[in-house]
Amino acid sequence: MLVVTNLCKTYGKDQDAVETIRDMSLRIERGQFVCVVGPSGAGKTTLLRCLTGLLPVSGGSVRLNDAEVTSPPAEMAVVFQDYSRSLMPWLTVATNVGLPLRNKIRDSRVRRARVEEALEQVGLGGFGSRYPWQLSGGMQQRVAIARGLAYQPEILLMDEPYASVDAQTRADLEDLILRIRAEAGLTVVLVTHDIDEAVYLADRVVVLSKRPATVLRDITVDLPLPRDQVATKSLARFAELRSTVFQLIRGGDRSFEDPAEFAVGQTQR
Numbered sequence: 001m002l003v004v005t006n007l008c009k010t011y012g013k014d015q016d017a018v019e020t021i022r023d024m025s026l027r028i029e030r031g032q033f034v035c036v037v038g039p040s041g042a043g044k045t046t047l048l049r050c051l052t053g054l055l056p057v058s059g060g061s062v063r064l065n066d067a068e069v070t071s072p073p074a075e076m077a078v079v080f081q082d083y084s085r086s087l088m089p090w091l092t093v094a095t096n097v098g099l100p101l102r103n104k105i106r107d108s109r110v111r112r113a114r115v116e117e118a119l120e121q122v123g124l125g126g127f128g129s130r131y132p133w134q135l136s137g138g139m140q141q142r143v144a145i146a147r148g149l150a151y152q153p154e155i156l157l158m159d160e161p162y163a164s165v166d167a168q169t170r171a172d173l174e175d176l177i178l179r180i181r182a183e184a185g186l187t188v189v190l191v192t193h194d195i196d197e198a199v200y201l202a203d204r205v206v207v208l209s210k211r212p213a214t215v216l217r218d219i220t221v222d223l224p225l226p227r228d229q230v231a232t233k234s235l236a237r238f239a240e241l242r243s244t245v246f247q248l249i250r251g252g253d254r255s256f257e258d259p260a261e262f263a264v265g266q267t268q269r
């Protein structure tokens with residue numbers, strides 16, 4: 001279980017101080033899929049980085065299974081938006097995926113098997129000897145996801161993981177993560193700008209206020225599982241939830257006067 005208690009984060013000091021997160025508390029149960037949304041610049045990425053321990057908090061705490069998180073815990077894997085920066089172009093796909101396993105699995109045969117299994121999971125079995133630049137953007141993001149999965153984490157944190165791919169690939173990757181989550185019983189925390197994506201994927205949507213971010217609303221998504229891109233999005237309840245989230249974000253940040261400014265079913269970055 002991931003527990004955030006009275007989290008505060010301020011960048012800089014004195015007149016340069018940027019208060020980004022104020023007194024935020026959140027509890028994420030094992031196996032839950034939680035999407036975090038909020039106005040641009042609210043502090044979503046900052047929150048995610050605090051959850052990983054990559055960024056020191058200014059106050060409060062983050063605890064994973066009762067242990068304080070001060071650096072990325074072994075149970076956690078992170079997938080960032082920009083696969084072109086997170087994959088090493090001079091290494092093969094298999095080496096990229098196996099990189100974080102070097103210290104965890106000493107036996108290279110076992111490591112190779114784990115890498116191949118993770119590539120199979122994301123539909124890239126047999127692509128291990130290719131280089132990232134030989135693959136499409138969507139395939140490269142799959143490699144980044146495989147790298148997280150190969151680690152067999154208990155919790156996967158994802159920051160706008162699908163923002164750089166086209167709409168069809170995005171839908172495929174959304175379904176991929178839902179399937180993997182169901183198979184592996186993973187806990188997932190995913191930051192997104194896309195309200196449709198958040199409602200489609202999540203068990204809970206956490207809506208942040210504008211900066212300094214607090215939890216504006218924590219919404220349970222009571223849509224049936226398994227989700228389906230067409231059937232789920234056609235439900236009246238889906239439209240209702242999407243509209244609730246949209247209004248909260250809009251109300252939380254008056255600068256979004258034009259709904260087209262914000263992503264309702266579209267990729268925005």
Ligand SMILES: Nc1ncnc2c1ncn2[C@@H]1O[C@H](COP(=O)(O)OP(=O)(O)OP(=O)(O)O)[C@@H](O)[C@H]1O
Binds near residue numbers: 018039040042044
């Ligand atoms: N290293 C930093 N130093 C100072 N301020 C920072 C730093 N990183 C982020 N900020 C500020 O903190 C605030 C929150 O940034 P963050 O990237 O967490 O927001 P976000 O909600 O993820 O934004 P977006 O929706 O645009 O991706 C912004 O005002 C940003 O300028």
